[in-house]
């Protein structure tokens with residue numbers, strides 16, 4: 001009786017959440033879950049962008065392991081961090097991205113706030129732009145891009161303007177559209193730029209092209225917001241991967257950088273990153289930093305401590321830093337070799353089509369250019385999981401599965417052309 005009354009009351013009662021319609025789960029996380037439930041022994045996960053070693057296992061970087069031990073030996077505590085984050089981490093992370101020289105000359109013009117990894121840095125940048133700009137800017141986003149870019153900025157109320165980044169037919173960056181979009185953009189617009197290792201295409205501008213883009217951004221008065229989720233992970237060298245950030249900063253324009261240590265230190269779950277803004281002068285930097293502090297306080301109060309302590313420990317210690325640089329080379333070389341191996345196996349297996357684009361791309365991802373039908377067939381028949389746009393995490397390949405993946409792709413493509 002009591003139960004009946006309760007269910008009757010529930011039926012008649014209206015919910016405060018009546019506008020909360022069902023939203024589909026995030027595609028990549030849903031794919032990972034599907035993969036984990038799959039019992040097929042030869043299954044391959046090429047969906048989520050997480051580094052795996054040559055045996056398909058998560059890799060704790062030796063530099064991180066040593067940093068953790070050093071931290072533990074110093075007597076780790078669990079106190080709150082300051083609102084803006086771990087001081088040495090903020091300093092070292094900014095210096096890492098800007099390089100010693102640029103950092104030394106601009107230090108007082110930089111506002112920096114630790115964030116909940118790269119995603120949190122982007123979100124914080126959105127909050128800052130919403131609060132700190134007289135007029136809400138349009139956010140210009142390359143398409144395709146990392147699936148969360150649009151979601152982060154549109155959920156904060158920004159008008160997002162997508163533009164074509166990639167020419168599917170020519171399998172290269174769509175330069176005409178790229179430069180034309182920037183040249184026609186309204187002054188004061190924000191443009192999201194992948195500092196390196198463009199996700200998902202794997203195609204980055206050359207240095208010459210970055211210089212050209214920098215000219216347009218400066219002349220149009222745009223605000224470049226760099227998403228730097230793969231510094232050092234892409235080429236194995238921080239200096240090479242930070243070229244775009246350093247070049248734009250040296251142009252004397254205001255620049256925003258969202259840094260993540262998820263990929264380059266393998267600290268995925270620690271959620272460590274930062275947002276820094278290089279502003280026009282010391283007074284603006286001071287104001288911006290105070291706004292960031294207020295925004296952080298009302299959002300998360302203060303950021304997670306452990307990851308930032310690990311990063312600071314590594315960056316501060318010359319020997320550990322060198323060890324980390326070696327780890328970056330290990331990861332990037334393994335990815336490069338798997339990229340090459342996949343390419344060669346595709347050719348050997350007679351996979352229909354041209355595959356040169358695969359070895360022209362860089363970074364964590366390979367953008368295969370397969371039709372959705374083939375992507376689905378690879379999952380259903382061969383238990384190979386990849387994003388629906390046929391972006392694969394090259395790090396998911398290893399000597400034991402790369403031939404199987406290539407032959408499966410070839411089989412699926414051949415059967416669809418019969």
Ligand SMILES: Cc1ncc(COP(=O)(O)O)c(C=O)c1O
Nearest residue numbers: 117118119146199227229260262
């Ligand atoms: C381009 C890009 N930006 C940002 C992120 C954010 O990563 P995290 O929040 O884990 O640092 C990712 C993660 O895949 C990414 O690919």
